[in-house]
Amino acid sequence: MNVSDKENRVYRTKPGSRYPTGATFSIEGTNFSVFSRRAESAELLLYDSPDGSKPFQIIKLDPGTNRTYFFWHVFVEKLPENTYYTWRMDGPSDTAQSGCRFDGSVELVDPWAVAVSDCLWDRRKAKAKDPTARPIRAAVVSNSYDWEDDSPLVKPVEDTIIYEMHVGGFTRHPSSNVKYPGTFLGIIEKIPYLKDLGITHVELMPVMAFDPQDLPDCAFELGLRNFWGYSTHSFFSPHPGYCVSPENGVTEFRDMVKALHKADIGIILDVVLNHTAEGGADGPTINFKGFSNESFYHLDPRDRSVYLDFTGCGNTLNCNHPLVSIFILQCLEYWVRKMHVDGFRFDLASVLTRGVDGTPMEHAPVVWSIEFSEILAEIPIIAEAWDAGGLYQVGAFPGFRWAEWNGKYRDVIRRFIKGDKGIIGDVATRLSGSSDLYAASGRLPINSTNFVTCHDGFTLADLVSYNRKHNIENCEDNRDGTDHNLSWNCGHEGPTDDPQIQLLRLRQVKNFITVLMLSQGIPMLLSGDEVLRSQHGNNNAYCQDNPTSWFDWSLVEKNKDMLRFVTMMIAFRNRHPSLKRVRFLTGTKCASARIPDIVWHGTGLNEPEWGNFDSRALGFTLAGLKDGEEDLHVMLNMSDEPLRMGILPLSGLTWYRAVDTWRRSPEEVAEPNDQHSVKSEYYIVQPHSIVVLESRSTSRNV
Numbered sequence: 001m002n003v004s005d006k007e008n009r010v011y012r013t014k015p016g017s018r019y020p021t022g023a024t025f026s027i028e029g030t031n032f033s034v035f036s037r038r039a040e041s042a043e044l045l046l047y048d049s050p051d052g053s054k055p056f057q058i059i060k061l062d063p064g065t066n067r068t069y070f071f072w073h074v075f076v077e078k079l080p081e082n083t084y085y086t087w088r089m090d091g092p093s094d095t096a097q098s099g100c101r102f103d104g105s106v107e108l109v110d111p112w113a114v115a116v117s118d119c120l121w122d123r124r125k126a127k128a129k130d131p132t133a134r135p136i137r138a139a140v141v142s143n144s145y146d147w148e149d150d151s152p153l154v155k156p157v158e159d160t161i162i163y164e165m166h167v168g169g170f171t172r173h174p175s176s177n178v179k180y181p182g183t184f185l186g187i188i189e190k191i192p193y194l195k196d197l198g199i200t201h202v203e204l205m206p207v208m209a210f211d212p213q214d215l216p217d218c219a220f221e222l223g224l225r226n227f228w229g230y231s232t233h234s235f236f237s238p239h240p241g242y243c244v245s246p247e248n249g250v251t252e253f254r255d256m257v258k259a260l261h262k263a264d265i266g267i268i269l270d271v272v273l274n275h276t277a278e279g280g281a282d283g284p285t286i287n288f289k290g291f292s293n294e295s296f297y298h299l300d301p302r303d304r305s306v307y308l309d310f311t312g313c314g315n316t317l318n319c320n321h322p323l324v325s326i327f328i329l330q331c332l333e334y335w336v337r338k339m340h341v342d343g344f345r346f347d348l349a350s351v352l353t354r355g356v357d358g359t360p361m362e363h364a365p366v367v368w369s370i371e372f373s374e375i376l377a378e379i380p381i382i383a384e385a386w387d388a389g390g391l392y393q394v395g396a397f398p399g400f401r402w403a404e405w406n407g408k409y410r411d412v413i414r415r416f417i418k419g420d421k422g423i424i425g426d427v428a429t430r431l432s433g434s435s436d437l438y439a440a441s442g443r444l445p446i447n448s449t450n451f452v453t454c455h456d457g458f459t460l461a462d463l464v465s466y467n468r469k470h471n472i473e474n475c476e477d478n479r480d481g482t483d484h485n486l487s488w489n490c491g492h493e494g495p496t497d498d499p500q501i502q503l504l505r506l507r508q509v510k511n512f513i514t515v516l517m518l519s520q521g522i523p524m525l526l527s528g529d530e531v532l533r534s535q536h537g538n539n540n541a542y543c544q545d546n547p548t549s550w551f552d553w554s555l556v557e558k559n560k561d562m563l564r565f566v567t568m569m570i571a572f573r574n575r576h577p578s579l580k581r582v583r584f585l586t587g588t589k590c591a592s593a594r595i596p597d598i599v600w601h602g603t604g605l606n607e608p609e610w611g612n613f614d615s616r617a618l619g620f621t622l623a624g625l626k627d628g629e630e631d632l633h634v635m636l637n638m639s640d641e642p643l644r645m646g647i648l649p650l651s652g653l654t655w656y657r658a659v660d661t662w663r664r665s666p667e668e669v670a671e672p673n674d675q676h677s678v679k680s681e682y683y684i685v686q687p688h689s690i691v692v693l694e695s696r697s698t699s700r701n702v
Contacts, residue, residue: 009056011046011076018071021330022112022236025081025142032085033073034110035323036291038100040091042072045107047084050117050137050246055086082247084117084137085110089290099294099304101285106135108290109234111327113138114334116209116237117246123213124220126284136209136233136286139247143338150258152342153266154378155200157446157522158580161570162268163199164454165527167207167242168227168545175553183242184249184256191263193556197530197563198570201266201380203345205455207242207253208269209234211277211286212545219475219543227545228455230347231313233277233286235331250339257340266342268380269335273317273328274351274387280307280314295323298358308358310389311348319352325366328352333375343380345405350387353398360391364398371399382449395437403522406434406448411486413452414463417511418488419638419688422613427636428600428620433520435584444582448521452512453529458539460529463487464508465494470537473544481540494537503664506532506562507688510661510668511638513566514690517573518634520581530566531555561665568669572658572692578625578632589623594650595631597623605646617685621648630694637685645685647678647693654679655693662686672696 016031024031032044041063045055059074061067066074072089090104109116120134171178171186178186184207194202206229213220214231229239243249257267276296278289288296298308298316307315318324335341346352353364370376382403385393394407409430416427429436433445453460458469467489469481490504509532516523527533528551535541541549556563573579578597589596601619602609609615616639622632633655635645647655656675661668662685670676678693685691 011057011079013059013077014075015065016073016075018068018073021071022110022114023085023138023140025079025140029075029077030079030083030140031073031075032110033071034087034112034291035071036089036091037070037295038091038098039072039089039102039291041089041104042066043088044074044076045086045088046076046079047086047137050084050119050139052084079140081140081142083140085140086135086137087291095281095305096303099297099299101289101293103285103290105131106285106290108285109136109287110138111234111287111291112236113234114236115139115141115247115249116234117240118209118211119240119246121211121213123211123284124217126286127282138234138237141247141250143250145251145254147254147258147340150261150340152336152340152379153261153264155266157380158582159574160201160380160522161199161573162201162203162449162522162524163194163197163527164203164205164270164451164524166205166228166455166549167239169550170527171551172545173547173550173552176551177553180244183244184238184252185244187256188259191259191265194260194265195263197567198574199265199525201268201342202260203268203270203524205270206230206232206272206347207239208232208271209237209239210272212241214277214279215543216476222475224475224543225545226543227549228542230272230542231277232272235271235273235327236334253339261340267340268343268345268382269341270345270347271332272347273319273331274346274348275311275313275315275317278315280309281305283314292323295321298354298356301357310351310354310358310387310391312388316351316354316358316389318356319366320355320361320364325369328366329369329373332370333373336375336379341379343382345382345384347384348387349383349385349397350391350393351389352383353391353393362398367398367402371401395434396441400441400443401447403447403449405454405524406430406437406450406521408437409434409448409450409519409521410452413512413515414486416616416636416638417508417515418486419616419640421616424608424612424615424618425610427618428608431515431519431620432585432598433581439584445520445584446522446582449524450516450519450521451524451526452516453526454524455526456540457482458485458487458537459526459533459535460509460512461505461532461534462537462539463512464505465489465534466537467493468537469539470494471540473538473548474540474542481538485539504688507661509562510565511688511690513569514659514661514692515636517569518579518692520579520585523573525566527551528555530563531559532562565665565669568671569659572669576624576632577629578622581625593623595621595623595648599648601635601646601648603643603645605648617643617645619645630696633693633695635683635685635691637690638688640687642684642686644682645691646682647680649681650695653695653697655695657691658694659690659692661691662689
């Protein structure tokens with residue numbers, strides 16, 4: 001290395017290697033490698049800092065020595081950690097024919113970068129090709145880290161209880177009282193809360209580096225930001241906005257993972273492998289457009305300057321192109337091998353099944369590569385089995401072990417709890433694991449991820465408080481967000497001082513939680529629902545990086561009775577293997593059982609009202625799965641009147657009331673030692689309430 005002064009440093013270089021891609025740091029130096037099939041020239045620009053005004057060295061690559069096949073590579077000797085870098089690639093720009101969009105004046109962030117800084121990024125300048133626009137920069141970082149014998153958690157899938165949360169929103173509210181609010185490190189301070197709640201996995205909304213400036217101009221000008229993060233640009237890098245120091249982002253993310261694992265909590269990442277932050281033809285060039293636009297995106301074959309959009313976000317990743325397919329697989333395996341994450345949820349996953357011509361494939365290479373990857377073999381993989389191009393694959397997503405966000409479960413349970421008639425058969429199917437969707441293909445109840453609410457839509461408190469969306473603050477004249485909410489405001493739109501409506505809303509929320517925890521499949525809870533977090537009727541708060549979306553920690557005390565209920569219902573599920581079956585219920589009885597695995601009822605025993613269009617009541621008795629486990633008798637009444645519902649007699653056993661959502665806290669749910677016996681042949685189930693009984697041979701006093 002020749003060093004005269006800081007401005008004139010020149011690091012010696014060698015040809016380098018095409019593998020591995022990205023920037024690979026070592027004491028001897030750093031190897032840089034990127035893919036660009038049609039590029040004719042390449043330059044690597046090195047910076048001292050994320051915001052330095054000009055590079056201290058520009059390395060022009062020689063196609064004769066720094067290119068192997070379609071990879072451009074160079075080894076920079078003795079380059080220190082935390083050096084920042086960008087690329088410039090030049091070549092053809094005949095967008096209509098080849099689809100290439102090379103521009104040698106634009107600095108690009110490495111698609112394989114594991115740490116990036118966006119402190120200089122201005123999306124609108126980049127879109128306008130303003131010569132003063134500054135790029136997102138990647139950082140050279142070491143892969144060394146003391147994991148202290150940590151490894152990805154392997155848990156029985158059937159035991160999973162998912163908690164969907166936003167990294168920034170979870171601790172950004174001033175009431176969180178954490179040292180580093182809105183960051184990976186902030187989550188560490190809240191692990192005791194998560195542990196006490198009883199969930200097994202956190203499902204983190206996008207944490208791969210995304211563009212917070214990707215939203216309509218009118219919203220941006222009002223100071224709003226893309227809060228949710230479904231606008232990824234750097235799939236190997238933690239989002240710099242969640243890091244105290246972006247150059248230490250890899251370490252900070254690992255610190256969070258290690259701390260969660262020590263608490264026996266797994267991490268599922270919500271990954272956006274269907275589109276990127278570069279948008280359509282009018283979007284900025286960040287990385288993929290400038291390296292290999294014609295490979296990474298679906299382009300119209302009649303005019304390759306036009307992007308095919310199956311995502312509603314301007315572009316669609318060409319997931320089954322050989323380069324993109326291996327890029328996706330490498331990305332997922334990196335987050336497991338190097339970052340120790342424990343699973344993935346795939347946003348708009350149906351895009352992964354589209355071939356290079358955009359049509360759905362039964363045997364999409366990338367989907368099956370993920371399924372059969374040895375590195376991913378033991379972790380949950382969950383598909384949002386639809387896209388914005390009209391492809392809906394709930395119950396039919398390719399693969400065997402892929403779980404799915406069960407949108408049909410959400411819709412049926414919402415309708416039932418709000419009191420819709422004529423769906424009792426559908427409700428029973430969803431409660432018992434959605435065999436209509438999964439059994440015929442050899443899949444299992446654990447392929448169904450059950451949820452009532454998620455980030456996209458109303459919170460649970462809002463689901464029982466609003467009949468329609470209230471998204472004016474998003475600056476799109478209330479056009480954004482779905483109108484298909486299947487919600488019920490219980491008689492008044494929004495906040496009310498009416499105590500009867502307040503009680504009904506609270507009971508409805510508890511009904512939703514109870515059904516979720518009683519259902520076969522994998523339950524998912526939206527962060528904040530356990531303390532009645534509200535977004536004031538906004539069902540599309542993607543741009544609300546403010547108290548509308550943040551977790552208000554004062555609710556933990558204010559709504560402690562609700563938190564207690566949710567915590568106890570999670571504990572109830574955890575102590576009942578019969579609610580976590582890996583095989584579908586059959587209605588038959590094994591030799592050692594007192595009763596069939598499930599018996600369905602209506603208001604009368606053994607008389608389910610499948611054909612009664614007016615029925616809004618359902619009962620069932622669920623046999624204990626393991627020796628010593630109590631049988632369960634469940635009665636659900638979503639009508640407006642109290643109903644006398646039968647209780648199945650079991651010889652030598654007594655029923656005890658575990659749950660009655662009509663009762664007020666703390667009597668609505670009870671630990672086994674605090675339960676009261678029920679010796680009658682029937683139970684008066686009050687309107688819009690659920691009763692759950694457990695059977696025991698131990699005598700108790702009422």
